Amino acid sequence: MAINQPGSGDVHVDRPLTQIAIAYAQNPEAFVADRVFPVLPVAKQTDSYFTIPRGAWFRDEMKKRAPGALSAERTHDVSTDTYACDVWALHEMLADQVRANYDSPLQADREITEGLSQAGMIRKEREFVTSFFTSGLWTGDYTGVDSASPGASQIGRWDRADSTPIEDIRAAKRRVQARTGFRPNKLVLGPEVYDALLDHPDIVGRIDRGQTTGAARVMRENLAALFELDEVLVMESVYNSAVQGATDSIGFIGGKSALLVYAAPSPGLYVPSGGYTFSWTGLMGAGALGMRMKRIRDEKRESDMIEIQMAFDQKLVSADLGQFFITAVN
Numbered sequence: 001m002a003i004n005q006p007g008s009g010d011v012h013v014d015r016p017l018t019q020i021a022i023a024y025a026q027n028p029e030a031f032v033a034d035r036v037f038p039v040l041p042v043a044k045q046t047d048s049y050f051t052i053p054r055g056a057w058f059r060d061e062m063k064k065r066a067p068g069a070l071s072a073e074r075t076h077d078v079s080t081d082t083y084a085c086d087v088w089a090l091h092e093m094l095a096d097q098v099r100a101n102y103d104s105p106l107q108a109d110r111e112i113t114e115g116l117s118q119a120g121m122i123r124k125e126r127e128f129v130t131s132f133f134t135s136g137l138w139t140g141d142y143t144g145v146d147s148a149s150p151g152a153s154q155i156g157r158w159d160r161a162d163s164t165p166i167e168d169i170r171a172a173k174r175r176v177q178a179r180t181g182f183r184p185n186k187l188v189l190g191p192e193v194y195d196a197l198l199d200h201p202d203i204v205g206r207i208d209r210g211q212t213t214g215a216a217r218v219m220r221e222n223l224a225a226l227f228e229l230d231e232v233l234v235m236e237s238v239y240n241s242a243v244q245g246a247t248d249s250i251g252f253i254g255g256k257s258a259l260l261v262y263a264a265p266s267p268g269l270y271v272p273s274g275g276y277t278f279s280w281t282g283l284m285g286a287g288a289l290g291m292r293m294k295r296i297r298d299e300k301r302e303s304d305m306i307e308i309q310m311a312f313d314q315k316l317v318s319a320d321l322g323q324f325f326i327t328a329v330n
Helices: 015-025 096-100 105-131 165-180 191-199 216-227
Strands: 039-042 046-051 079-084 086-095 142-145 154-156 186-189 231-234 238-240 250-252 258-261 275-280 291-298 303-316 322-326
Touching: 079 303, 086 096, 086 105, 096 105, 096 303, 105 238, 105 291, 105 303, 165 216, 165 258, 165 322, 186 191, 186 216, 191 216, 191 231, 216 231
Parallel strands: 039 275, 142 154, 142 322, 186 231
Antiparallel strands: 046 079, 086 303, 186 258, 238 250, 258 322, 275 303, 291 303
């Protein structure tokens, strides 16, 4: 009987290149996919996890206890859901003749690794949009309208001077808290929504004594303080939707929407969170984000193949813990 042996790329994962890729993937400025929800390392590609109905935590089941009697017993249903970490991969060839033209041969590997890492971040960010940053996923969306008198489940678009973003976010926070017991702690914004909020007269009047100048990180911290949130994240990454050879079509990944959500500070068995990112670290050589870099020799082509591979599942766990704002600006 034939025995399948692992290929050289499986047993020789390039750890230095993996470390470069991980460092590049944790760029805090433009990409948010690994910073909104807890990242949960998992040993198996697919598995189950427990879910508990939210109502179980909020019943008043305490009873008076007679001398010598047992205390009242609480029970609750436990159900399960599943995750499945899809594997994504991409490679680039580095010919010996190209490498020889570099002053430092290792620089060629680094440049390709950073380019592949960028591609991996773009893929994960676009998966984040599909999994979390889209209408119809969370319980009850708000839709931005070009009106000073929005109707039910509507807001005046935040690029209108007569809109009320502070009140809108406060109302959405209370709406989530009323149905779950948890106040949202993070706000994820498309870049154009962030710009509109910085220029909104209600916000200008409350932040920094009427001024909205300063480092971007400081301004986000100020917005978070104003909205009473732990963090404001801005999706500033871009990607080119055109195929190679066609005219470039580059735009923001995040769009003109916003997500207000409760995200657990860290993952846990009985820890509610709007979402989790399951990262398959059980894949041989994978780092904390489920990523690994391989370098494979192709002698026939006199080239090295440098490959990035990622395995993750961005899972919406509780739709009740989020509120989505569709087209928050025009």
